[in-house]
Structures are given as structure tokens and as C-alpha cells.
């Protein structure tokens with residue numbers, strides 16, 4: 001087993017098997033590092049939306065968190081209203097309020113690597129041993145479904161340029177023979193299970209070198225990259241304008257500090273903030289790494305472990321036509337990178353690469369770190385050395401990035417999200433205790449190809465709840481991810 005895998009196994013054991021680690025997450029810190037996606041000029045027009053002025057005191061649904069999950073949930077609710085899945089209220093539109101602790105979309109979605117990369121077949125064997133063959137197919141099928149739905153939305157709304165969608169595929173480099181044989185085994189098992197896997201191309205190390213200048217065997221898959229914050233912004237604006245009987249309100253810089261029973265006879269929950277109380281009937285927790293702040297029973301090894309990721313934007317030292325155009329990962333997925341499309345006026349400059357990873361060089365793998373106001377120098381050193389080592393001659397040794405930032409991921413023991421009604425596993429209480437509260441969180445650093453559709457699931461549950469209909473699991477969704485199953 002390669003060294004990083006052994007170290008990860010040890011760090012994972014400490015993170016996910018030590019029952020004494022049950023301290024709930026903090027709220028998002030108020031002064032995060034500056035990320036390329038959020039802090040590029042003009043990138044976040046909704047940054048401070050609804051942060052001052054009147055505060056909304058009543059809503060049908062309160063979504064906590066304005067990342068891809070929260071805004072996707074609001075978007076799917078708006079679609080349900082437009083379709084008429086929720087009966088029209090007699091005297092007012094259905095009101096959905098999004099509360100965001102910091103600037104709009106300033107959590108993981110505004111700080112990640114920008115990849116929209118379904119795993120296609122990678123990890124199939126691990127899924128099969130966790131959940132069995134049918135759920136393994138669904139777990140990976142969800143990612144293909146999610147990516148396809150996002151790309152369909154982007155194309156149909158004409159957002160391709162607005163969100164910088166790049167459709168050049170994805171390449172995974174295998175640094176060790178065991179990674180390579182593991183991937184081949186995943187491929188064979190997925191094929192045997194009947195998965196259709198078009199567009200997969202295996203390259204020997206000689207072929208990879210000839211094509212890309214890197215001496216590792218690899219596999220080419222479908223995949224995309226984009227500017228996640230811009231996608232979420234477009235989705236918010238679309239949801240807001242969707243239907244006359246749907247009202248969407250955003251309050252940024254307004255952390256939800258606690259939730260209690262509502263004093264209002266017509267509402268279930270009271271969401272407390274420093275600006276006042278919001279009474280509502282349904283709550284969607286889209287707080288990802290910070291979920292346990294409001295739901296302390298979700299802290300620790302059986303819940304959601306905040307885990308800090310680090311990313312940088314750095315220039316290659318060769319022109320654009322001498323560099324790869326797809327997105328990449330390598331070293332067991334620890335590092336991931338892709339070249340940004342040239343910005344207007346920037347065409348002559350060498351390409352800007354967004355590179356993330358390096359956690360494996362920190363003794364604790366950055367588990368239980370919820371502070372994205374700082375970078376980790378050990379991780380930073382590892383990232384600075386990475387690309388010059390993998391693509392000799394294409395990156396300056398010891399080159400300094402233009403920007404370096406952190407963000408907080410939400411890891412779970414099984415690396416899969418919790419989706420569905422909030423459940424307190426210790427009490428096995430699915431019923432009254434959290435009635436009307438839902439969660440979609442815990443994507444374990446792999447949320448872009450999952451969050452949009454997991455949010456659609458919880459939105460669907462809320463719609464069923466409001467309209468008194470029965471919620472059915474769609475054929476593309478793995479029941480194994482449901483809170484009611486995983487409890």
C-alpha cells in the first residue's frame with residue numbers, strides 16, 4: 001500500500017473511530033481567506049444581499065446555507081411550484097428564505113477546485129462492499145445524473161459562458177501500481193454489473209507522456225469544470241424569477257445560531273439569528289461542514305467531520321497550447337487541478353491553474369479543522385512542489401501562487417452524504433423530534449457531482465410534506481444515502 005494511503009488510513013481511524021471527538025462545529029469564521037472564485041472582481045454580485053434592512057420573520061421553508069446545496073434546494077422548490085406540484089396558496093406566494101452566515105456562497109462551493117467530475121466507475125468495488133451491487137450502481141449513477149442535469153440546465157439557460165463551463169473531460173493519473181490495478185478492478189466490476197461506460201480510455205505511461213508530458217499511466221473520462229459560484233448565482237436568479245406564486249428571499253451575513261420550537265401556531269420551527277427570529281414550517285440544513293453547529297448530535301465520527309481543504313491559483317511556465325486542457329486528479333485523488341479558460345485580455349499570459357490537495361502531508365489530514373481564515377504551510381509546501389514534479393519543465397520550481405486559500409469540506413465515515421429527514425441516530429427518532437427538518441450534507445470533498453441532485457431529493461421531500469403526497473425514491477438515487485436508511 002502506498003505511504004499516503006497508509007497515513008490516510010491511520011488519520012481516518014483517529015477521525016472516524018475515536019468516540020470522544022464529539023465537539024460540534026463552530027459557525028463559519030467571519031474572516032475567511034480570499035478565494036479566486038469569490039474575490040475576483042465582480043464575481044459575487046449577491047455577496048451582501050439582504051444583509052441589512054428588514055429581516056423576514058415568517059416563511060414556509062427556511063434553507064440554511066447558500067452554497068450549491070441550499071440554492072439548488074430553493075431552485076427545485078421553485079420548479080415544483082411552477083409545475084403546480086404544490087397547491088397554490090389562496091392569499092400569498094410560497095415563501096422560501098435562505099439564511100447565509102457570511103457572504104453569498106462563501107463556503108466550500110466558493111472555495112473548491114471547480115471540478116464537476118463524476119467518478120464514472122472509480123470506487124465501484126468500495127461501493128459494492130459497502131452497499132451491494134445495486135446501490136453501487138446507483139451511487140455512481142447519481143453522479144452521472146447530477147452532472148448531466150447541471151450541464152443540461154447550463155445549456156438550456158444559455159449560461160455556458162456566464163459560468164465558464166469547460167467540457168474537455170478529466171484525466172486521472174495513477175502514481176502507484178496498486179492504484180492502477182485498483183482502478184482496473186473497479187472498471188471490470190462495474191462492467192460486469194452492467195454499467196454502460198462509454199468514453200473511457202486507458203493510457204500507458206508512455207502514451208500519457210507523449211500526450212501530456214507526465215510519466216504515469218492514466219485513464220481519460222468524461223468530466224467538466226466551471227466557476228461554481230457563478231453557477232449558483234445564476235441558479236438563484238432563475239429560481240427568484242421562476243413563478244409569481246413563489247417568493248425567494250436571501251439574507252446573507254445572518255448566521256442561524258439555534259433552532260427551537262416556534263411560538264407561532266401556524267409554524268413548527270423558530271430559527272434564531274442576531275437580527276431576529278424567523279418562524280417557518282420546514283427547514284433545510286444546507287450547512288455542510290458546519291451542520292453539527294445546529295444539530296449537535298451530528299458531531300463526531302458517526303456524523304459530519306469538518307475537514308479543511310487548500311487550493312491555489314498559479315501560472316504554468318509554458319504557453320496555453322503546450323498544456324493540457326482537461327481537468328485532472330492524481331495521487332489517489334488527493335491532488336486535483338485544471339487550467340482556467342483565458343480571461344479576456346489575458347490570452348497571451350501563460351495559463352492559470354487551479355490546484356488543490358496536499359492534505360496528505362499534514363499529520364492529521366486537516367480533519368476537525370473548521371477555520372478557513374488561514375492556510376496550512378505544510379499543505380502549501382506540498383502543493384507548491386506538486387506540478388513541477390508531475391509535469392517536468394512546464395511549471396517553475398518553487399514558483400509562488402497568485403492566490404492561496406482554504407475551505408471546509410464535510411467528511412463522513414463512509415464518504416457519502418446524509419440526505420433526507422434529520423434523524424437523531426442515538427434516539428432512532430425519525431418522527432416528531434425534528435419533524436419538518438431535512439438535511440443534505442457530508443459530500444466528503446466530492447460535492448459538485450452530487451449536491452445539485454441530493455438537494456433535489458430534499459426539496460422533493462418538502463414538496464411531498466407540504467402537498468400531503470407520498471415521496472418516492474427516484475430510480476437514480478441510492479437509498480444508501482438516505483438518513484432514514486443509514487440510521
Ligand SMILES: Cc1cc2nc3c(=O)[nH]c(=O)nc-3n(C[C@H](O)[C@H](O)[C@H](O)COP(=O)(O)OP(=O)(O)OC[C@H]3O[C@@H](n4cnc5c(N)ncnc54)[C@H](O)[C@@H]3O)c2cc1C
Nearest residue numbers: 065067068069101107108109112113256288309407447448
Ligand atoms: C478546498 C475545497 C476543494 C474542493 N474541491 C472540489 C472539487 O473540485 N470537486 C468537487 O466535487 N467537490 C469539491 N469540494 C467539495 C465541494 O465544494 C462541496 O462538497 C460542495 O461545495 C458542498 O456544497 P454545500 O452547498 O453543501 O456546502 P457549502 O458550499 O459549504 O455551503 C454551506 C453554506 O452554509 C453556510 N452556513 C453554515 N452554517 C450556517 C449557519 N448556522 N447559518 C447560516 N449559514 C450557515 C456556510 O457559510 C456556507 O456558505 C471541495 C471543497 C473544498 C473546501
